[in-house]
Amino acid sequence: MLIPLTTDRPRHRSAALVYGLIAVNTVIFLVGIGMQSADPARFGQLVDQYAVSSHGFRWYQLISSAFLHAGWLHLIFNMIMLAALGPNVEDKLGHLGFAALYFAGAAASGAAHIVFSDHPAIGASGAIAAVTGAYLVLFPKTKIICFMVFYIIGRVALPAWWFIGFNIAMDLFSGFGRDTGVAHAAHLGGYAFGMIVAMTLLWTRVLTREPYDLFTVLRQWQRRKAISSAARQFERQIDRQVGAERTVSPEQKALYEARANIARLVASGRLDAAADAYRVFVDEFGVTQRGTALSRDQQLKLAEYLIQSGDRATAAKAFEAFGNAYPSDREAPPSLLMAGLLLVKNLGRASEAGPLLERALPRLTGDERTLAQQLISEIGPKPTG
Secondary structure, rough: EEEEEEOOOOOOOHHHHHHHHHHHHHHHHHHHHHHHHHHHHHHHHHHHOOOOOOOOOOOOOHHHHHHOOHHHHHHHHHHHHHHHHHHHHHHHHHHHHHHHHHHHHHHHHEEEEEHHHOOOOOOOOOHHHHHHHHHHHHOOOOOOEEEOOOOOEEEEEEHHHHHHHHHHHHHHHHHOOOOOOOHHHHHHHHHHHHHHHHHHHHOOOOOOOOOOOOOHHHHHHHHHHHHHHHHHHHHHHHHHHHOOOOOOOHHHHHHHHHHHHHHHHOOOOOOHHHHHHHHHHHHOOOOOOOOOOOOHHHHHHHHHHHHOOHHHHHHHHHHHHHHOOOOOOOHHHHHHHHHHHHHOOOOHHHHHHHHHHHHHHHHHHHHHHHOOOHHHHHHOOOOOO
């Protein structure tokens, strides 16, 4: 058993709506317990009225059913999942955006349930599944801290894609289409709804894309495929030229074509698309081999845009690439300093920063030199032996 507790992703705003929903669900459950004790027959009628069902369906059941629970365990496990994953999604979407996702997810999951099942259903799990599906798209590589009760008992950190994917697989393969007493179709409908909404918001740029959200990861994968395909096509063209001398390798050809594409995007002012393409480029070719930098002004412009857009990891690579390609330029030492600063302060990769700062230090002056010395001091002496 895996019980999610929290995540390792920091937040920038309160999770007021998440905690409000937990409070409302808990109060309604406690009121229900009191009503059940006082008048069981009346309580049963109310549950029948507000549970979502294909028999005697009323539109408000799509929402009201999400605030009813069948018992303490049902309530507790749903609220634990909401408390663990909901705050990050609310932080990303904002309070109103999260409310829209939650209630629309409740309706979508309820609709999925009545399509596939004749039994009435209650519980917030469909709405929470929508939040969870959105989480999978927005933060697939975030670590979810879980309490595990299996062969060992303790806390474990699992990637969000693994934890959520496991839950989706359990609903899909352990009970979907069978009468298990669990609304598997509602869960799957919620997951699908949340994923579609999150992907659409990223695609339309209503939400700011991040380097490792699922939309960006898939785009980078497609571009890697395109680069590899271009390299293979070029190699086949060379093979068909009898007696032709290979002056440029397929890998170099792919590098030049990818770099030229990024340069065109920067020149046309499409810096967001250039940044996406540059992330793939850096993953494919790195920044140390010859030819991996753009022109002087374009490389600096792209590096500065990456900083402004919040992609510090790729920005560090862009500044390092500038320092490698233009070592005699007056901007090379500040660029290496910036790369080192990002690696130490933001990315936790101090060992990579040391060589860059050592290269920059002799040509830095004033405050920049002082900052470089402070960073080198933080990193500590090089290991010996």
